[in-house]
Amino acid sequence: MSEVTLWTSELSPFSLKIEACLQFKDVPYSCLPQLSQPLKSFLGAVKVEWGKRRNKVYKYPQMTDLDEYPGVPYLIEEDGRIQYDSTAIAYWLDGQVQLRPALWPDDPKLAFVARLLDDAMDEFGIYLVHHMRWSISPHTNDAGKRLHKEFGSLLFWSGEEKFAREFSRRQTSRLPYLFSMPPQGYDAQLPDYLTAPIKQGWPQTHTLLNDAWTDFINCLEKILRVQPYLLGERFSMADASLYGMFGMLLDDPTADEDMQARAPKLRQWLVDIRAGRHCHNISEKPLxxxxxxxxxxxxxxxxxxxxxxxxxxAYLEKKQQGETLFNEAAWRKDRALYTGELRGHPFKAVVKTFQVQVWRDLQAAWKQLSQSHRQELSDQVSGLVQL
Structure with missing residues (x-):
């Protein structure tokens, strides 16, 4: 397969996921932007932005009205076609590169489990890791400086310190959108630009997210103590999804130290995938x-x-009421908001159309399984009755 280009950032868990997939499939790739290639980076930025504005960015196998373009990553093929959505790109890669083992398991039950884990990481895992980066590690992470280094060839107007500060301010201000709401009266004793807003009438979610973080790393630690990967003896899409999310925290000192202390096997597994060791000795390994x-x-x-x-x-209810604005744009205007509950904890959130699409696709994948496969999985995992 010809070399592809990723418009990407190491700060993005979705970018880390796709890079791990490209490495596993042995697809040559380069990343933009690059400080050493300002012209190529500028042209890449123009190409991606122009494609988005003209709705010419492709999602495999198709895009719907519920989808939304992300910040990164975008995959630029040799012929110039641009793709987005890390999950969709992984499906596309399996179709393009068949000489290497598939990212998505051939067994229908395992393929569904991989999809369930992938979707869960994309839509809930993202809340956990951003909470860990911007609520737990804001005073120790250098995300803004790293982003400035990546995009420096395009940031002629902004010095590193100023850019890093404004980026941190932006990310902490978005925490309620990303499900992380501090308790009323919470004082993290941090500068204002690192202090998440507390919205009146919004239930705190720190307890929910902190507990879920502990439960996830404990589960993963126990798995990786007895087997090398989540679905057996080799890397699969399930691992790519978990690596993308939790791997981004290797560069956030406070979160990284927590993993090292409480889940050292998980942390080493993440380090090994970052080093490309998931690509070694993969032939004929069972899942x-x-x-x-x-x-x-x-x-x-x-x-x-x-x-x-x-x-x-909530989406169906808001649509019936005539609402037309959703996702982050609606959150910034206090529109399309709803209340809910997870694990006994109340929360408030904005309707996200791309999550509606994920949910419907997951339900469709469940229904496509044979009755016997659905029964076997339901017998093993009781929570699947919700599908």
Whole structure:
């Protein structure tokens, strides 16, 4: 397969996921922007932005009205076609590169489990890791400086310190959109630009997210103590998804130290994938669903499935009421808001159309399984009855 280009950032968990997939499939790639190639980076930025404005950016196999363009990553093929959505790109890669083992398992049950984990990480795991970066590690992470280094060839007007400060301010201000709401009266004793806003009438979610973080890393630690990857003896899409999210925290000192202290096997696994060791000795390695993975799947069913259900119900209600604005644009105007509950914790959020699409696609994938496969999985993971 010809070399592809990623318009990307190492700060993005979706970018880390796709890079791990490209490495596993042995696809040559380069990343933009690059400080050493300002002209190529500028042209790449123009190409991606122009494609978005003209709705010429492709999602495999198709884009719907519920989808939304991300910040990164975008994959630029040799012929200039631009793709987005890390999950869709992984499906596309399997079709393009068949000489290497598939990212998505051939077994229908395992393929569904991989999809469930992938979707859960994309839509709930993203809340966990941004909470860890911007609520738990804001005073120790250097995300803004790293982003400035990546995009420096395009940031002629902004010095590193100023850019880093403004980027941190932007990210902490977005925490309520990303499900992280501090308790009323919470004082993190941080500068204003690192202090998340507390919105009146919004229930705190720190307890929910902190508990979920602990439960996820504990589940993953137990799995990786007995098997090398989540679905058996080799890397698959399930691993790519988990790596993308939790791997981004390797560069956030406070979160990284927490993983090292409480889940050292998980942390080393993330380091190994970042170093490309998941690409070694992969031929003929079996995939399977072990008993050790079942608690992780039950956890996903506790936090991810009900969130998707409540988001879709709110979407349908708001649409019936005539609402036309959703996602972050609506959140900034206090529109399309709804209340819900996860694991006994109340929350408030904005309707996200892309999550509606994820939920509907996941339900369709569940229905496409044979009755016997659905029954077998439901017998192993009780929470799947929600589908």
């Amino acid at each position: 399977y669903l072990s008993d050790e993975v079942l608690p992780l799947l039950e956890l996903v069913c506790e936090v991810f499935l009900p969130l998707m259900q409540q988001n879709e119900a």
